[in-house]
Amino acid sequence: MNRPELILTPIEMKQADAATIAAGTPGIDLMTRAGRAVADKAAEMTARGGRIVVAAGPGNNGGDGFVAARLLEQQGYRVSLGLVGQRERLTGDSALAAEGWRGEIVAAENLPFQQADLIIDALFGTGLTRGLEGAARIAVERMNMSGRPILSVDLPSGIDGDTGEPLGVAVKAAATITFAARKPCHLLMPGRTFCGPVTVADIGITPETLAATGARIWANSPPLWLHALPRPGTASHKYDRGHTLVASGGATRTGAARLAARAALRIGSGLVTVASPPEALGVNAAHLTAVMLRGCDGPEGLYAILKDMRFNSLVMGPALGVNANTRAMVAVAVNARRSLVLDADALTSFEGIAEELRQVLRHAPTVLTPHGGEFGRLFSGHPDILDPPSKIERARRAALYTGAVVVLKGPDTVIAAPDGRAAVNENGTPYLATAGSGDTLCGIIGGLMAQGVDAFEAASAGAWIHAEAGASFGPGLIAEDLADLLPNVLRGLLT
């Protein structure tokens, strides 16, 4: 199986860079390999003899641009190069790289972008510290307005490598070539949409060196969790595959729990039961077949059900109601020490009192699945959690604070564990933004935990599988479809 794909933050990348140099590879060699990779990619995108316009910045990103410019000219391209800043101010490896460029150097904002067959954006990479102003800003605006394809070196200039946020104006690239590993901005929104397809070039920094930085962010894909997915043995009994309990809302709010329950069953939970308020038993019974049904009158009812130790995984929140009753049910669930997924109303019931939730959560493996709005409500009054500009950091801090795995949903769903591990999902589809989609996701995660999958792997696998199912259907998707798309996704993973 492939290795999980490690994502490096700009700081970690600099550490890996420095460690490689300290181990004997000169920095200019790394830059030359990086520049060669850029030139190869540019040549792939442009017919021989075409016109390539390179915009170089004052740091090493610009150095990569100088190397690429030289190599492309040697290959017969007509290359123009422009610089932001003074040639004499270049230092270190980028000064060395600039020495290899014998052509003219113009001011970057005056480059003939309109006439380019390809623009190479080598203005700023991982060293960007603030929004672009002056000549750099004008150069980026002109590049974007030219309508010509742009290849960004490392990342689109103007995008923050850590967060994926534009710090002002930013390059809209047709493609991006990065080095050694992807950075968070290549996966997180909106950065991902500025990059175009991203190629990772090997410049001789080993996977061991990357890992030695202590990097703990991964692209969420099967190599991260496939080993943990349950595979029933020939002697498996349904009780070996766990029993998921899903709490239903009142008589007019029962659909969400059934969506979660069906997904839990499809993902392989041996048994699934909906715990329904007495007044909703009729409507739930009318719609359930393989999923079982139990009457459950609030916290006391739940306490009674959970005396049966075979219920090993609970899903609570979808349409459960935002109130003290829900809070009390969460407390009962947590005290029963079963695996727990809390979503929607089970989170919003703790609006502004995340401390109360944190107190109860210490007891059991728990996954919280908020979308951005629920996250903001739950942690209102916690600027330390809500304010970091990186979505990964926000999810991590929430995980650390609550002791739970946090799935912060969106087109770039981030899954974070209290120990600092984080995964970023990127296989979703906008069609998943539909009513009931989240209910299905928490059913999938609960169903995986019922089968003994650890919280972080269950949440990561659940987010990926859910997105894959949605993407496989595409236009017209409704939440009712999702559970029945799971077998096909599972077949692809397990056979």
Ligand SMILES: NC(=O)C1=CN([C@@H]2O[C@H](COP(=O)(O)OP(=O)(O)OC[C@H]3O[C@@H](n4cnc5c(N)ncnc54)[C@H](OP(=O)(O)O)[C@@H]3O)[C@@H](O)[C@H]2O)[C@H](O)CC1
């Ligand atoms: N990672 C690797 O293994 C390799 C990476 N390479 C390339 O190097 C860049 C990172 O290079 P670095 O020099 O650290 O950073 P940048 O080139 O991105 O930018 C730094 C310079 O830009 C100035 N700066 C920053 N923000 C702005 C701004 N908004 N406006 C104007 N100037 C700005 C900064 O100056 P300060 O004033 O902030 O001090 C620097 O002068 C990486 O992205 C790769 O492309 C290697 O070539 C190969 C190995």
Ligand SMILES: [K+]
């Ligand atoms: K760039």
